[in-house]
Amino acid sequence: MSARVVRVAEAGLAVAFVALSVWCWNRGVQTSDFAPLAEGAPPFSTTHYSGAWIGAATASVVAAGLLVIDVIRRALRD
Secondary structure, three states: OOHHHHHHHHHHHHHHHHHHHHHHHHHHEEEEEEOOOOOOOOOEEEEEEOHHHHHHHHHHHHHHHHHHHHHHHHHHHO
16 A cells, blocks of 8 residues: 555544544534523523543544644655
8 A cells, every 4th residue: 555545544544533522522512501490580501421422532632743743744755
């Protein structure tokens, strides 16, 4: 397999990891809106962060970063 094909495949995989990261992050953040508790009080909202989804998004960004670093290394080496 040629070095160019490997670089293109790694770059494509890095883009896929970034897309996976965005998807995981969106699954890990949930906002809930609530009506006022008392007459005249303002409505409020809460945000719940799921550690597993946020962790998966972080791991995915790290993997994408490592792939980008490897693509750059391969490009400079050739």
